[in-house]
Amino acid sequence: MKRKLIEVALPLETINRESAREKSIRHGHPSTLHLWWARRPLAAARAVLFAQLVDDPSSRPDEFPTEEAQRAERERLHGIIKDLVVWENLRNERVLAKARAEIVKSCGGNPPPILDPFAGGGTIPLEAQRLGLEAYASDLNPVAVLINKALIEIPPKFRDQPPVFSGLAQSEIRAWTRAEGLAADVRAYGTWMREEAEKRLGHLYPQATLADGSTANVIAWIWARTVTCPNPACGIEMPLVKSWWLSKKKGKEVRVVYSVVEDPSHPSGQRVKFGIESTNGRMPDFENDGTVSGRTGASCIACDALSPVSHIRDEFKAGRGNTALMAVVAEGKRQRIYCAPSDTHIAAARIQKPAHNVDGTIADNPRWFSPPAYGLTEFSDLFTNRQLTTLTTVSDLVAEARALVLRDALKAGLPEGERLEAGGTGAVAYADAVATYLGMAASVVADDLSSIVTWRSSHGTGASRSTFARQALPMTWDFTELNPFAGSAGDLATTLPGMAAVIERLPASGLARVEQRDAASQAFGPLVSTDPPYYDNIGYSDLSDFFYVWLRQSLRSVHPQLLSTMLVPKSEELVANPYRHNGRDGAKQFFEDGFRNVFANARAGARSDFPITVWYAFKQSDTSDDGTSSSGWETLLDGMVSGGWSITATWPSRSERGGRMISVGTNALASAIVLALRPRPEDAPTTDRRGLISALQSELPDALRRLQQGAIAPVDLPQAAIGPGMAVFSRYAKVLEPDGSQMTVRSALARINEILDQVLSEQEGDFDGPTRFAIAWYRQHGYNTGLFGDADNLARARNTSVERMDRDEILTSRAGKVTLIRPVDTPADYDVLTDEHTSTWEVLHHTIRILETAGVPAAGAFLATAQSRPDDAVDPDLVKELAFLLFSVAEKNGWTKDAISFNAVAQSWGDVVDASKAAPSPHEQGEFDFSEEDD
Known part of the structure; x- marks a missing residue:
């Protein structure tokens, strides 16, 4: 079995950084096409799909026989991912072609199609299409289906086609590539629709x-x-x-x-x-x-x-x-x-x-x-009479605009053909396609044209807050009625350009199919990558009814099958809704049974040569003192393991960075977790607790070292470590406790955490004596003061002395009191070349100071000089290991500021190492002092 890159290492920090950055991007981002809740970041989905399909170098020993060669190749592949996740490279054909070539190479020239059975906002199918893969999407919710059709199914049908709006194609000398012609028509007919609405409603x-x-x-x-x-x-x-x-x-x-x-x-x-x-x-x-x-x-x-x-x-x-x-x-x-x-x-x-x-x-x-508690029980009750008049008029204009598109498409020479819902690609289907986007635009403006909209007095000199500022419909008292012809929020004139910008940037290529289907009842042929709903976090069907009623108003004649029901289907929706399933217990049982059915079906048709990937989105209340809860993370893992899956990797995905740090000892969850899973063989063996612990002790150290060497921050190590730990646990059909009972996922997670702590502690043996002393002293006192006698005993046991470490400016020893020197207080005139005893501790602390005061280039130059020592050159990997270890100590003791510093240097380590390689020659210490003061 060839391991894939996602099962070994990811440049996680880069992926998470670009995912967070993506949240501030609006122009051209698919999220502006139509609101959907809890979308995965495009960058993260793209990286996961690439890593899901591309071989890890360890799976190709004939090409990469040594660990050094494998590591170098892994870094090359990580470089491709780092380029791939950058927003500005979304249409960079050189970057995309390089990624596609790696996928084709690892897949023997025949990459598998990708299926997302919970397609939602369409992120995963869209990014699969962008990577040159066949994309299949399904969802029970017709609003989600419509969004996916607009993203991946409709644009390829009209690829490279000029617009049909009268005179538009001739007015611009350009090649109409991808979906640019479709985008231009959406903008043009939408503008006509908006102008016509103002004529009728402006008074x-x-x-x-x-x-x-x-x-x-x-x-x-x-x-x-x-x-x-x-x-x-x-x-x-x-x-x-x-x-x-x-x-x-x-x-x-x-x-x-x-x-x-x-x-x-x-x-x-x-x-x-x-x-x-x-x-x-x-x-x-x-x-x-x-x-x-x-x-x-x-x-x-x-x-x-x-x-x-x-x-x-x-x-x-x-x-x-x-x-x-x-x-x-x-x-x-x-x-x-x-x-x-x-x-x-x-x-x-x-x-x-x-x-x-x-x-x-x-x-x-x-x-x-x-x-509804205040008598506003119908969706029409959420709008003023003027808003209802406006939205109804705009919705009706969609049909009038469609008639104009059809007339102009026939004039432009397109064959009449079948309707879009029947698979047509001619004039009739094109009119349906443009109308689909216009109907979605009418639905989008409804988010700003309801009596749930409020005024934000704290935003500059004032601005509106849309209906779905959060994932609920609150009761509002003072509300804002926006002018739909003011050129701001709620105006088609602002909605349409953003929508057209999205369409222009779509891949509009390859085979794509979108269906309305219940995930629990479908067969799984293509390779799965999906983001299923989690319990009762979001009531997708109930919330999306707000948009569905307007989409049905404008597009029922275009999508008669998809929009046939009065409201969004709900009874089969895989959400633990206690109001629909006889209370909390019934809702929990419904969700867990449905979840198991989905992944049992997926297991039946799973391929053994690729892992599937599953996103797990959590809410804060899922976490507890041991990082899990029975209704959340454990339930997911248990359902996967009992369903015949082996969990081979778990990666924390963060689209935002708050101040809260993740505790090493608790495996608390990130904003989302992506799991890689493979089908467990039918003849998988059984073991006992002792056998599991032995396997964990044998395999986890190397796996953790690879994680530390990769681009992962210490804050993410505990969650990522669950992957190789669960890979050991879930490879067995059963793990038996001493009393003969089957080990639970909760117990397995506790064993994994114990081994993680053990491995981190054992890494202390890799360090020099002064560093081992400083680690032990830091664990007891942090940067606070302790007694000389205790320090002296501790130092002697590690073959060093307090006096020596005082001279080396690792600590201060005065009047019977000993204190470690903080990074910020390390001497700025330190010369790493003339220091007789340079410890890993010193290099880390000076690097933190330089990084925080002078930036990455200066830190890289310092590291280059430290590595150039003739007798005992510094090992960069050991410095990074020390940052991981000290982060875990700081977190357990609640020393947040220290933890932030250690996490920051570790997550920047790749950049520091790159800067050290780019340094032209080892710097003299005086140059460091000058550049640092100058900065």
Whole structure:
């Protein structure tokens, strides 16, 4: 069996860094095509697919007979991955061709097709297609299926085809490659659709009249929901406001102010009047902001009566809830202009609900949906009448735009052909394709055009927060109604260019097929790489109903089979939803049974020459003191092992770096874990606990050393170490405990952690005497002070002395007290060439200081000089091992600052080593001092 690169080593830090960087990229990123929850980063998916298919050099001993040769080749392959994951190389044919060539070579000229049975947002199938592989995607959710079709199935059908919009192809002298023509048509017909919508609806969105009599375009209207005050003596229509502030930017603070005025037209005889106040740079009081107070209810601004949540709910359920306009946000010169509400703007919004709008009931699940508790039970209830009118009009325009595309495609000479859903590639199918993207655009703007949208006063001078700012539909009190023709969020004019930029960057090549299918019921032929749902983290089907009702409104005639149901199918969805499966226990059982069925089916059709890869996304509550919980990580591992799989690798995937460090002793989880698995042979042997521990002790040290030598940070070592550890455990059909019972995954993880600690401790024997002393002293005291007598005994046992280490400036020994010197306090005039006894400890600590103060080039030059010592040159691998070891000690003792420093130097070690190789010659110490001070 040839081991693949993913089963041995990955340049994990580079992959994670680019994955985190990718989160800040919007233009052209597939995530902007349509919202989907919990997408895997493109960079990580691309790297995993490459490493899943490419041989590790250890599997080709005829080409790479020595460990040194294997390591060099592994570094070369890692270099390809490092280039591959960079966002700017997404369309770099030289980089992609190099990666594809390695895949073809390792696959004997015939790479396997890739299947993602939980395709979701389409990351894995898209990256498989980018790497030149046949891509198959399936999902039960029609919104996910539509996204995948838009990414991988539709573009290849119309590859290298010029746009059909009248005169567009002739107006630009260019080669229309890939899906560029399709993108241009989406932009052109979408622009027509937007202009037509403004013609029909523009009167509903009047301009703002400013204080000087001039007018300005309105960006948004800020509304407050209202209920009748429960105090009979008051009875005013009281506003429910979370915050009065419109802008909290220093020096430009603006807030809504209010007063209670007489008004005979209101039943109570009075009403609330709203105005705008600028604090002119005064420090505002942001406390006690608004009328709504947590879950206790709201206070009346007229009489101070408290309205409990129950009263507010009853009012809305009885249809007595209302809205009041608090402010108008207009567009100024590089700033927001806040205006008080006027009768003109109030009247413009008070229109009848359109007779023809979306159907669909919101799921009654209070965990994800708050509006139903307040009587907003239908999806149409989440929009103002003006928003419903706009979104319905835009949805209807999709069909009109499709008719124009069909007319122009036939004029351009395309054969009529079949419908897109029937597999057509002619004019009719092309009209369906363009309409699909336009319908998705209409769905995207709905995210910004609902009454769940809120105003972010802390964002500059103010900005909107979309409906799905998080993975739920909350109840909002003061909400933002955006102008769909203001050239900002919620406007097709801003949505369409982003969508076209995505389409232009798609591979649009090769064979791709997307199907709506339940993963638990399908046969698995292609090689699997997938990101399955995890328990109840996200209610995909319930949440995506919000978009589905609008997609069905605009695209049901284009995708009649896919959009045939009233709402997204739910009963077979593999999510542990207690509201659907008779409580928490029933939901847990449903998920675990379904999960086992999926991977049992995958096991039945699995190939033995490639591992499958499975992403595991976790939530923070999964972690406990020993890094696992029975409903999460253990359940996944146990399901895989009991389902006949051998786990050969586990890699932590981080798309963001927080301040929390991962404990070596706990194997706490990263934001996602990717597992490599192979089918366990039917005749796999059985062993006992002693046999397992013996195998772990034999195999883990080499595996851990390879991990340390690779581009992995100490913070990720514990999770990555589970891979080779579980590979040993899961190769056996059973592991028996002394009492004859079968060893659990929890027990196996504990054994793996014990061996990991043991291996790290045994590595101390590789170091010189002073370093071994310093490790032992650091373990007991850190950089704090201890007694000379204790230090003297410890030093003698390691064949060194406190006096010598004091002279070497590893520690200070004064008045019977001994203290290790921190990296930041190591002497800047240290000369590694003239030092008689240079320890690994000293090199690490000086490297940390130089790295933190002068950067990688200076640290690399220092390392080059240390390696040039004539008698006892420094071993860079030992320095890195020491960083890993000290990180584990610091983490266990809760010394966070120390742990961060050791982790940082280890994860930068590859760059430091490269810089040392690039150093022209060993530097004189004076040069270090000068360059460091100069910096």
